[in-house]
Amino acid sequence: MMQVSIDPNEIEQVLRDLVAIPSVNPAFPGGSGEGAVGAYVKKYLSLQGIPCVEQEVEPGRSNVIGMLPGSAGGAALLFEAHMDTVQTSGMTIDPFAGKAANGRLYGRGACDTKGSLAGMLVAMSALRRSGLPLPVGVHLAAVVDEEYRYKGVSALAEAISSGRFDYSAAVVGEPTGLHRVVAHKGCVRFHIETRGIAGHSSAPANGNNAIERMVEVLNFLRTEIEPEYARMTHPLVGPPTHCISEISGGDAPNTIPGSCRITVDRRTIPGEEPMEVWRGLRDRLLRLEMRVPGLTLTVGEPFIIDYAMEVPADSRILRQLGRSVAKAANGKREYGAAYGTDASKLARVGVPSVVFGPGSIEQAHTDEESVELAEVTAAAAALVDLVLHYGED
Numbered sequence: 001m002m003q004v005s006i007d008p009n010e011i012e013q014v015l016r017d018l019v020a021i022p023s024v025n026p027a028f029p030g031g032s033g034e035g036a037v038g039a040y041v042k043k044y045l046s047l048q049g050i051p052c053v054e055q056e057v058e059p060g061r062s063n064v065i066g067m068l069p070g071s072a073g074g075a076a077l078l079f080e081a082h083m084d085t086v087q088t089s090g091m092t093i094d095p096f097a098g099k100a101a102n103g104r105l106y107g108r109g110a111c112d113t114k115g116s117l118a119g120m121l122v123a124m125s126a127l128r129r130s131g132l133p134l135p136v137g138v139h140l141a142a143v144v145d146e147e148y149r150y151k152g153v154s155a156l157a158e159a160i161s162s163g164r165f166d167y168s169a170a171v172v173g174e175p176t177g178l179h180r181v182v183a184h185k186g187c188v189r190f191h192i193e194t195r196g197i198a199g200h201s202s203a204p205a206n207g208n209n210a211i212e213r214m215v216e217v218l219n220f221l222r223t224e225i226e227p228e229y230a231r232m233t234h235p236l237v238g239p240p241t242h243c244i245s246e247i248s249g250g251d252a253p254n255t256i257p258g259s260c261r262i263t264v265d266r267r268t269i270p271g272e273e274p275m276e277v278w279r280g281l282r283d284r285l286l287r288l289e290m291r292v293p294g295l296t297l298t299v300g301e302p303f304i305i306d307y308a309m310e311v312p313a314d315s316r317i318l319r320q321l322g323r324s325v326a327k328a329a330n331g332k333r334e335y336g337a338a339y340g341t342d343a344s345k346l347a348r349v350g351v352p353s354v355v356f357g358p359g360s361i362e363q364a365h366t367d368e369e370s371v372e373l374a375e376v377t378a379a380a381a382a383l384v385d386l387v388l389h390y391g392e393d
């Protein structure tokens with residue numbers, strides 16, 4: 001097999017270009033959206049002779065999908081990376097300078113996840129320039145809105161389920177330090193509200209303290225629900241968890257609080273359905289309400305759900321990506337992650353998806369975000385190798 005090499009200078013140039021184009025998610029402070037990065041991706045691929053389509057997700061926000069045909073036709077391999085970043089407030093370096101030092105490139109998104117996107121872009125162009133027949137077609141989807149509502153990958157998933165695109169597997173670019181995330185958690189987030197009777201706080205017995213009632217709920221979650229998680233431990237991602245992530249209640253220092261509200265962030269494991277988990281918790285909380293005097297509560301409908309995912313152990317993408325990464329970098333492994341990614345939305349529509357990319361998750365969203373350039377180059381080399389050997393067993 002002919003060797004297709006990755007040019008580290010091209011990696012650095014493309015990553016610097018991507019970092020220099022602001023693409024803060026519009027849901028965050030100062031967010032200008034992904035449009036300019038999308039235009040760059042389209043231009044870069046077009047200059048390589050790689051055709052692109054845009055998929056409008058909402059006005060002014062489009063996924064850009066570049067397509068390299070395979071020699072045999074059939075389902076393609078998907079490379080997916082998000083174009084949006086989190087906000088730049090609090091950053092102690094210039095977020096858009098794209099400064100390189102000590103083998104690293106600095107700036108917002110360098111690690112999460114423009115490093116992955118740069119590696120995928122350069123891998124696509126290296127494959128194209130090689131002129132080699134590809135055993136499998138490759139699409140690169142640069143998508144919007146991963147950092148907030150997953151609208152980009154959701155639109156892509158819809159296009160997959162409607163038959164517009166056909167993928168046998170996907171590599172989702174996120175900073176995994178070149179390890180392979182083959183399972184991750186999902187979540188369901190919802191509010192619980194307790195209601196009491198407000199009154200003058202000099203006579204607490206005359207009212208019903210909604211904060212005190214919430215304590216009953218918190219105790220129930222801690223002493224009856226939480227201990228059950230250990231028995232449900234998943235071999236790769238560990239047990240489910242929940243976190244009471246917000247609480248608010250009361251109106252004034254001298255008034256018995258009439259209401260109190262918490263937010264529950266329940267992390268799900270592969271095999272758990274977020275809505276079923278929520279229904280189960282709601283039913284048990286409603287039974288708690290029956291048995292605790294004075295407790296009146298409402299369990300809100302989930303305001304965010306996301307799915308856990310797990311790549312089937314016999315998937316070709318696991319075998320092939322494992323071999324390709326081993327050629328490009330030493331000591332990399334498969335593991336399960338507690339955070340969510342776009343991969344779960346692709347897995348939902350039948351595309352086995354491995355999360356893989358350069359950079360450390362500890363660098364993501366930080367004040368001096370950066371990525372090691374050699375890792376980006378290694379990621380691109382692994383992706384090229386994956387494509388060239390994809391047909392083999």
Ligand SMILES: [Zn+2]
Nearest residue numbers: 112113146174
């Ligand atoms: Zn990310």
